[in-house]
Amino acid sequence: MVTCINDAFFPETGKAVLRLLQRLGVAVDFPEAQTCCGQPMVNTGYIDEAVPAVRQFTKAFAGYDAIVTPSGSCAGSARHQHKLVAERSGEVGLADAVAEVSPRVYELSEFLVDVLGVTDVGAAFPHKVTYHPTCHSLRMLGVGERPLQLLRAVRDIDLVELPAADQCCGFGGTFAVKNSAVSTAMGQDKIDHVASTGAEYLVAGDNSCLMHIGGMMSRQSTGVQTIHLAQILASTKVMAQ
Amino acid sequence: MSGTFVGMPAFPSAAREALQDDQLRRNLANATGVIRTKRAEVVDEVDNWEELRVAGAAIKDEVLLHLDEYLIELEASLTAAGAAVHWARDADEACQIVGDIAADHEVDEVVKVKSMATQEIGLNERLAQRGISAWETDLAELIVQLGDDLPSHILVPAIHRNRDEIRDIFVESMASAGKPAPDGLTNDPAALANASRLHLREKFMRAKMAVSGANFAVADTGTLVVVESEGNGRMCLTLPEVLVSVVGIEKIVPSWEDLDVFLQTLPRSSTGERMNPYTSTWSGVNDADGPQEVHVVLLDNGRTRALADEVGRQALRCIRCSACLNACPVYERTGGKAYGSVYPGPIGAILNPLMKGVGVDEQTDSLPYASSLCGACYDVCPVAIDIPSVLVELRTQVVDSHRGGAPDAFGAAMAGAAVSFGSPLPWKTVVLATGWAGRLSGPLAGRVRSSALKNVPGAAGAWAGARDIPALPKESFRAWMKRTGGQE
Known part of the structure; x- marks a missing residue:
């Protein structure tokens, strides 16, 4: 599952996931019928409007051993919210289809560490990097240390700790526009913490949060780049001699 | 206490004022x-x-x-x-x-x-x-x-x-x-x-x-x-x-x-x-x-109104410890008064609508949206109230209470999303259009584009007030897959 936002806005993340999984010997398919997990609708209160997306999700991903996604938030939506949507819809067969598909959805770091059993994915990334654990990865999925285990094994990386890392960046889906003043106040504290680390890159497992944080950093010309975890793990560039 | 919360504005505007x-x-x-x-x-x-x-x-x-x-x-x-x-x-x-x-x-x-x-x-x-x-x-x-x-x-x-x-x-x-x-x-x-x-x-x-x-x-x-x-x-x-x-x-x-x-x-x-x-x-x-x-x-x-709500009744477990307030990144920035109630913060964002009912006044209806759903409140709650799930349930009730009338901008966008994501073809069309836009806008930097949107009413302006929009890619992921078969 590449996710709708990566499909349209961040194709490099999708490419990185593909390259990484292929390098690790996984047979990867991209079902063209995939659209969106439905989270934006559910979290804004429009559950009826999420039903078609959830239905499409179960169709697109039926029959796979594992559905891997570079987003803690979308994985959380599939694992925790699809059941709710299906039950409310009362649609015959939808709840069964969800029960079949959603337990096989994995956030990328979960799949690498828990299913493939690897922490060293053979990556190299010669840059100073700090990691922001996004809320849904951290608290809804409980991915814990997995992304950091993966990052620590990357060659030539200079991984520095982000102060107050577990604090929400303020994105929150439609919260970012419905309560934009609070959202950007939270974002400001996050980017100040990022700046204090002196990192070149801010890495996270969700491009939606990075779009918000990165959008603020770009507006304020902080010079820090955002990058998805998958892109660092897929990278094999070595330190210039 | 001689002040009153009566007549407080909805959360977004009260919060904006508090942030000043x-x-x-x-x-x-x-x-x-x-x-x-x-x-x-x-x-x-x-x-x-x-x-x-x-x-x-x-x-x-x-x-x-x-x-x-x-x-x-x-x-x-x-x-x-x-x-x-x-x-x-x-x-x-x-x-x-x-x-x-x-x-x-x-x-x-x-x-x-x-x-x-x-x-x-x-x-x-x-x-x-x-x-x-x-x-x-x-x-x-x-x-x-x-x-x-x-x-x-x-x-x-x-x-x-x-x-x-x-x-x-x-x-x-x-x-x-x-x-x-x-x-x-x-x-x-x-x-x-x-x-x-x-x-x-x-x-x-x-x-x-x-x-x-x-x-x-x-x-x-x-x-x-x-x-x-x-x-x-x-x-x-x-x-x-x-x-x-x-x-x-x-x-x-x-x-x-x-x-x-x-x-x-x-x-x-x-x-x-x-x-x-x-x-x-x-x-x-x-x-x-x-x-x-x-x-x-x-x-x-x-x-008893809250008790009748199957999802929301867990809010009545609350022992008023306020750990959720202290853990909440929204509360930390706005303070309690922005919630317009003696019960502020995450617990207030669910207790008030549950006790007063939704669809009655704008201030109460705004409270379930006063959260980024980060989940810090649930983690610290000593009686394990799943506040994020109750917030989402109450948002659903707020939306349902307004169904039937003319949809607002969000309602229209969500109706559009229902169609776009409901089958592959409409979504493919959206992504295709994004790719075209990316190629057309290629020479412009992302920040120039989004600064220009600052004063646009609605969601685009709310986003662009403090954030740039990412530069659009020239080719979506699915277009790249189709063109290359996934081989770089």
């Missing part, structure tokens, strides 16, 4: 940060914390699912212990009952133990209308009351004030409410505490009637419990001749043994202490000592 106050933000960030750290330390040292959370939730759920039986049992045991039990459907009835008791005893003032239930019903204002002064005796409540202010936190209602501000309030206002502030009062915390002690002591010794709430009401023994830190509660509960306690009907625990769980989780979650300094318990009237007339007002005021 730099002093408020500094006070809040400092105070919530200190309490968060203290709480984490004393919770981490409890090996079976998760068991205590689950046990607390189970005890409360047992009561909520059999509330009718437990209320009858509580009434019987309170009556047997010599207390008079009153039932109040709403704020009006509860205020009337308390006011009538005061009138019967011809008192023109009462002393009060900090109580969320009495704030919820606006008791002080209602008593004032009948010529009765209600004196808050908790230090922070005193600061709020003397400052003609509104509380902004459940546990530390003056969290938005620093000690310079508190000194000024004492100097300016103590004289009009009783014993004046000592001459030359400084902002030293010990001096401020002493000033309040002198001021309050006079009120304790004079008062004939006290009003309290209760943290717990034990059904089988008819015992009320108040948990506090300053000893002002102990004064109020033991010195006056008449004691009236306003108790929400969800405050019941079945038996004395059940207190074991909550007396461990409440202090650690609220003040970050292993144990609170004062825990007062009383069962009706004791001939030898204490108040000789004890009243208990059992308050509904929307609680």
